[in-house]
Amino acid sequence: MQLDCCCLLFVLQDQRVRLYDVERDWELRKDVRARGIRWTITDTCLSPDQRFLLYSSISPTVHLLALGASWDVVESLANVTEVHESLDFDPDGHERFGIWSLAWSGDGREIIAGTNNESVYIYDVATSTINAKVTGHRDDVNAVTYLDSTPNLILSGSDDSMIKLWDRRLVSNEPGSRNKAVGTMVGHTEGITHLNSRGDGRYFISNSKDQCIKLWDTRKSLRSERETAALPRESIPQFNWDYRWMAYPARGYDVRHPHDASVMTYRGHQVHQTLIRAYFSPSHTTGQRFIYAGSADCCVYLWDVVTGKMLHRLRHHRSLVRDVGWHPYEPMIGSVSWDGTAMVWGPPNFTGPKSKPV
Incomplete structure (x- = not known):
């Protein structure tokens, strides 16, 4: 889900993406019937100039439309009313290859994808080819993002509970080259579901299946690969569970990573069943003072970045809230839920939502 100055974009479980014009009384601008979907649409992404839309699935192909x-x-309707161009992210043709997350570089030249083969792929838009593939995780890469507006620094979060920082300038696609991460952020005890950067090249947040959001400062939190490998793993609390259908085994307990290097931890929401998202509030109206996220308990949560205090728990949905979006210039939060509705939360204190059935 993305909420910019004019449009609300969200994804449905019926393999459709809808774009609403919030300045025209929520007029439906685009109803995208996706193609080549395996099970579900895993992610969507708008180009920096807001002219193009990407959507992905558990397949090697990302689709692009104007x-x-x-x-x-x-x-x-794909290739009937409009062209949905196919972008091949797996030239080797692995049948079970799938994509969990997408991000477009600030200059619009590259697209990065987190995949189920433990890798991050870098796609060149101009040449329609894979520029590079970086490996280093030990499980699915569920989340990718850029650390700032440049295409140089890439973050990846995996089900191995690790977050890695990559320098695009050091990544090579030459045969036999071994691309290494600049460093690793350690602190989560379960898989990462989402990453969001503050855009200043320093701070970012991560949402995790260990039921918490963490704030990171790359100047303080980054460990080298050698330092990370030397950390004793015997004392890390981890559980053998499947978040898609099981409750978190340590619910109600304060489970902490013994080598946690994060700056702050935010708790209270629930992460189950799907890759729930979390974000910084916009800089123009809030100075990025808040963090907000969806939750499996049907609510939207807001925290104070500095104190870590939960400020609001917004209730109205009847099912899981996977994604949320804060208007960059207006006091407005949008949320989408598995109950089939989109909500708009406004002042005072983001109460009094408007229901937008889809």
């Missing part, structure tokens, strides 16, 4: 003007065709 959003066009507000008066263009609303129903986007």
Whole structure:
């Protein structure tokens, strides 16, 4: 889900993506019927200029379509009413290859993807080829993002509970080259579901299946690969469970990583069943003072970045809230839920939502 100055974008479980114009009384601008979907749409991403949309699935192919003007065709049926261009992220043709997360570089030239083969792929938009593949995780890469507006620093979060920082300038696609991460952030005890950068090249947050969000400062939290490998793993509390259908085994207990290098931890929400997202509030209206996230308990949560105190728990949805979005210039939060509705939360204190059935 993305909420910018004019549009709300969210994904449905019926393999559709919908784009609403929030400045035209929530007029439906684009109803995308996705193609080549295996089980579900795993992620969507808008280009920096807001002209193109990407969507991915548990397959090697990402699809791209032009959003066009507000008066263009609303129903986007793949290769019938509009072209959904196929971007091949796996030239080796692995049948079970799938993509969990996408991010577009600030200059619009590259797209990165986190995959189920423990890797991050870097795709060149101009040449329609894979520029590089970086490996180093030991499980699915569920989340990727850029640390700032440049295409140089890439973050990846995995089910191995690790977050890695990569320098694009040091990544090579030459045969036999071994691309190494700049460093690793250690502190979560379970898999990472989402990453969001503050955009200043220093701070970012991570959401995790260990039921917490963590704030990181790369100047203080980054360990080298050698230092990370030397940390004793025997004392790390981990559980053999499947978050897709099981409750977190340590719910109600204060489980901490003995080598946690994060700056702050935020608790209270629930992460189950799907890769729930968390974000910084916008800089223009809030100075990025808050963190907000969806939750499996049907609520939207807000925390104070500095104190870690939970400020609001917004209740109205009847099912899991996977994604949320804060308007960059207005006091407005959008949330989408598995109950089939999108909500708009406004002042005072983000109460009094408007239901937008989809």
